Amino acid sequence: MASDILLPGQPVFLRGPAPSLGGGLYLSEGQVRASVVGVPRQQGSTISIPRIRPHPPTTNSVVLGTVTRLTPIQAMVSISVVDDVPLPTGEEFIGVIRNQDVRATEKDKVKIGDCFRGGDVVKGSVISLGDARSYYITTARNDLGVVFATSEAGATMDPVSWKEMRCPKTGRLEKRKCAKPEGLVGN
Known part of the structure; x- marks a missing residue:
């Protein structure tokens, strides 16, 4: 068992x-x-x-969620897993990844559209409880960022660096803020 x-x-x-x-x-x-x-x-x-029993996110909770909406300054995420515990169907929390919380360096050069796309599954860490409707999330660690993405051709993409994923069908690179895959040396 x-x-x-x-x-x-x-x-x-x-x-x-x-x-x-x-x-x-x-x-x-x-x-x-x-x-x-x-x-x-x-x-x-x-x-x-x-x-x-699932619990709401707290500061430092690791969450998984799906990007639902993008603006030039933030990505909205529908949180579905909190600290490795899936939320029950119908229960969700909303997270916000602001452009200053995407990575630890060169924060002023971050373009949300180059880091996330709608439908991407993102692993992040809650940095604060935000406002009454959402939690602020960061991806500014190597192990945080996009963990699953679909290419424009409809294939599941593979990370090739911390900022790009490759479509296995077309070989085309697409920009993302990738989470470093577990067990991967280098990158």
């Missing part, structure tokens, strides 16, 4: 004799599946998934 966080509907892989099912699990077509977000736990002969 893995110790990864499971989402509702994902299968739970069991080893050994089948335990009895506790809360957070169900049986579908002979497969044990998660019904809540959480990590499977086995206690005696019973396996269950205690529900992980």
Whole structure:
């Protein structure tokens, strides 16, 4: 049994004799599946998934979200994951990445349109609670920035540097503020 966080509907892989099912699990077509977000736990002969309660972002929370709107000075992000915990369907928080919060150096040269595009998935860190409607997010660390983007040709792009991604279909480079992929040396 893995110790990864499971989402509702994902299968739970069991080893050994089948335990009895506790809360957070169900049986579908002979497969044990998660019904809540959480990590499977086995206690005696019973396996269950205690529900992980999502919490609103706080200062220093690491968030994942999708860019929903761009202006010349900021990117609006619909936050869907807070500190590795997915938010329930229908619950979302709004984040704002201001041009001065995109990178640590040359802040005055940042052009939001060269860093993000609508639909990009961004990893960021909350720097303040912003106003009543949104959280201020930074991508000014090497591990923060765009983690998933689709090219104009519709393909999933690969990062080639901290500021460019390549379309595997066309080979064309597009500007983004990329998050350094985990385990990558150099860049």
